[in-house]
Amino acid sequence: MEENLREILLGGQSFSWRDEGDGVFSAVLNEHVYRIRSIADAASDPFLRSYFDLDYDYAKAMEEIARKDEILSKAVESTGMLRLLHQDHWIATISFILSQNNNIKRITGLYDRLSRRFGHEVEPGYFSFPSPEEMEGTTEEELRGLGVGFRAPFILDAIEKRSVLDEIDGLGYEEAEKRLMNIKGIGPKVASCILIFSYQKREGFPLDVWMKKVMAEYYPGKDPSYFHPYEALSQQYLFSWIRAEG
DNA sequence: CACCAGGCCGTGC
DNA sequence: GCACGGCATGGT
Numbered sequence: 001m002e003e004n005l006r007e008i009l010l011g012g013q014s015f016s017w018r019d020e021g022d023g024v025f026s027a028v029l030n031e032h033v034y035r036i037r038s039i040a041d042a043a044s045d046p047f048l049r050s051y052f053d054l055d056y057d058y059a060k061a062m063e064e065i066a067r068k069d070e071i072l073s074k075a076v077e078s079t080g081m082l083r084l085l086h087q088d089h090w091i092a093t094i095s096f097i098l099s100q101n102n103n104i105k106r107i108t109g110l111y112d113r114l115s116r117r118f119g120h121e122v123e124p125g126y127f128s129f130p131s132p133e134e135m136e137g138t139t140e141e142e143l144r145g146l147g148v149g150f151r152a153p154f155i156l157d158a159i160e161k162r163s164v165l166d167e168i169d170g171l172g173y174e175e176a177e178k179r180l181m182n183i184k185g186i187g188p189k190v191a192s193c194i195l196i197f198s199y200q201k202r203e204g205f206p207l208d209v210w211m212k213k214v215m216a217e218y219y220p221g222k223d224p225s226y227f228h229p230y231e232a233l234s235q236q237y238l239f240s241w242i243r244a245e246g
Numbered sequence: 247c248a249c250c251a252g253g254c255c256g257t258g259c
Numbered sequence: 260g261c262a263c264g265g266c267a268t269g270g271t
């Protein structure tokens with residue numbers, strides 16, 4: 001089965017990708033402008049191979065998830081094949097700090113404004129997401145001026161404590177979560193997104209407002225361990241399904 | 247005018 | 260430990 005590329009790129013895992021029309025999606029990553037129409041386009045590029053986690057068997061995982069119960073079967077069927085992205089630690093951290101009490105459209109807009117203000121132009125009109133060094137020296141006032149609102153001091157704290165992002169790989173989930181949560185504005189939900197979509201910690205299970213409804217309505221009394229060993233990917237199928245369902 | 251969005255922080259108990 | 264209000268901004 002073919003991947004649901006739109007859902008993977010624009011469904012809330014990442015805020016880097018843009019719909020260029022005619023089935024083309026673009027993103028500025030790794031000092032390049034990448035343009036792709038399918039996952040197959042990524043197979044020959046080392047950076048994208050890692051980014052799209054091409055060495056993991058998502059087809060097999062999807063089949064096993066669909067066999068778990070009726071709800072997951074429905075979620076998988078309506079969504080198509082998903083993958084979990086392997087994003088840059090810093091980009092994921094700021095992206096999901098921006099995501100709290102926010103919506104995907106506005107998060108993407110803020111991501112763009114940060115890129116244009118602090119990043120650099122890789123191609124005409126295409127700006128990289130700024131590195132911590134490029135953002136260093138900014139102020140709460142400047143950030144608020146870009147529209148990030150109450151998240152401004154959280155971003156400043158992340159700039160200051162960015163070195164913790166290099167100490168997460170290899171840690172167990174709980175310890176990794178604890179370290180991330182030392183940064184202001186990172187609680188359990190934001191931490192889980194960073195750990196899944198940047199550190200490949202597949203036992204994460206983000207509980208946002210949508211997923212809390214799903215759990216209360218369809219999995220009362222159950223906790224994320226029910227979905228083991230596919231916590232994160234199952235969550236992503238349920239998230240996509242319930243959002244499409246309304 | 248409300249209420250919501252891939253929540254978290256500070257306070258009070 | 261848990262419950263609660265506040266929080267910037269833009270959309271419905």
